[in-house]
Amino acid sequence: MEFQEEAVVLSARGHGDTGAIVELLFAAHGRRLAYVAGGSSRRIKPFLQPGAEVMADYRARTSEHLGSVRLEPLSQGPAALFDDRLALAGLNAASAVAQGALPEREPHPGAYFALKALMAALTDNDIWPAVFVRFEAGLLDDLGFGLDLTRCAVSGGADDLIWVSPRTGRAVSRAAGAPYADRLLRLPPFLLGNQGALAQGDVRAGLEMTGHFLEQYIFHPLNRPLPAARTHMIDLLDVTGRL
Numbered sequence: 001m002e003f004q005e006e007a008v009v010l011s012a013r014g015h016g017d018t019g020a021i022v023e024l025l026f027a028a029h030g031r032r033l034a035y036v037a038g039g040s041s042r043r044i045k046p047f048l049q050p051g052a053e054v055m056a057d058y059r060a061r062t063s064e065h066l067g068s069v070r071l072e073p074l075s076q077g078p079a080a081l082f083d084d085r086l087a088l089a090g091l092n093a094a095s096a097v098a099q100g101a102l103p104e105r106e107p108h109p110g111a112y113f114a115l116k117a118l119m120a121a122l123t124d125n126d127i128w129p130a131v132f133v134r135f136e137a138g139l140l141d142d143l144g145f146g147l148d149l150t151r152c153a154v155s156g157g158a159d160d161l162i163w164v165s166p167r168t169g170r171a172v173s174r175a176a177g178a179p180y181a182d183r184l185l186r187l188p189p190f191l192l193g194n195q196g197a198l199a200q201g202d203v204r205a206g207l208e209m210t211g212h213f214l215e216q217y218i219f220h221p222l223n224r225p226l227p228a229a230r231t232h233m234i235d236l237l238d239v240t241g242r243l
Contacts, residue, residue, distance in 0.1 A: 001063050005029060006074065007056045008115055010099040012048035014040055022048055022069065023099055024056055027112040031102045034058060034069035044071065050095035051119055052077035063105065080123075086240060087122040089233040090132055094118055096227035101139055101218045110142035129242050130190050130198055132233075133206030136214060137191065145169070145217040147209075149191060152176050163187055164209055166216075185209045204243035207234060 007024040010031065015021045020039025025031050034056075038044055047054060053074040060067030081087045098115055102108055118135040121128040140146055146169075151158050153170035154177070163172040163184035177184050187209070188202035211226060219226055237243050 001060045001067070002058065003029060004055065004057045007054055008095075008112070008119070009048060009050060009052040009054060009077075010095045011050060012036075012039065020044075020048055021066075022071070024054075024069070025098060025102070025112055025115065026056070026107075027109040028107055029058070030105050030107045031099070032058070032067065032105060034060075034067040036069055036071060046079065047071065047073040047077060049078045051081075051091040053119075084122075084125070086125050086236055086242075087128065089229070089236050090122055090128055091119065093227065093230040093233035094132065094135060096229040097136065097214070098139065100222075100224060100227055101143065101214065108142045111139050114138035114142070125240075125242065129203045129237055130206065133188070133191065133203060133210055136207075136210035140210065140213055140217065143218065145213060147171075147213065149187065161187055161192060166212055169213055185212060201243070203237065207243075 005026050005028060007026045010023040010025055012020050012022040015035065018038055018040050020036045021033055022036050022039065023031065023033050036044060039048055054071040055074055057070040058067050078088065078091055081091060094115055098111060102111055114135045118128065118131050121131040137147060147164065148170040151171065152161060152173040153165055153168060155173055157173055160174045161171040162174050163177040164187045165172055166185050171187060172184055185208060186205040188206045190198060190202060191206060215226055
């Protein structure tokens with residue numbers, strides 16, 4: 001099996017004296033692990049960081065075997081964010097969530113392009129936390145667990161949707177959900193396409209909502225916790241007042 005395709009690095013670890021095992025996300029070929037000869041060298045190691053964009057020349061004996069890959073960088077990648085601790089935390093969290101949630105060798109182009117969109121937004125710390133929520137919502141959708149935020153699960157109406165059912169992932173209107181408010185998840189307006197500025201608490205609500213469904217549908221069935229990198233990102237967002 002051979003192909004050449006652009007990819008995003010999700011993680012890398014040393015293997016042997018000079019090599020590395022890299023985890024890549026492709027649009028057409030999904031999440032794949034591969035061996036990089038010389039992966040610990042000074043030339044290659046800088047672009048084996050989460051979020052690096054590379055051209056990958058992938059080869060494997062069969063589709064089930066661990067492949068080998070030659071990589072060439074396509075951009076500065078995470079190096080452009082070197083001095084931005086918050087943006088780097090967001091990049092590491094997104095890479096860890098994608099790595100933990102996506103099944104190996106299964107194409108999920110929606111997840112790939114959602115990650116790329118988030119990476120493009122990381123230079124603006126006032127915007128990317130909301131894009132991160134959209135990234136996680138898109139990941140859920142691409143894995144078959146999309147949230148239904150178009151109409152109230154109780155009344156069928158499309159107006160004044162302010163909550164989400166933690167059981168079904170469907171929106172609930174203010175009137176229909178009032179008796180159960182303490183059991184519902186808050187639905188931030190920016191996920192409904194509202195053009196107004198983010199209000200304090202919107203990003204926190206969005207991350208609590210997507211985190212709930214990522215845990216319920218994906219990580220808990222795999223007997224895994226949500227990634228520590230995601231928790232670290234949320235802590236930093238809290239400290240900097242962006243939740």
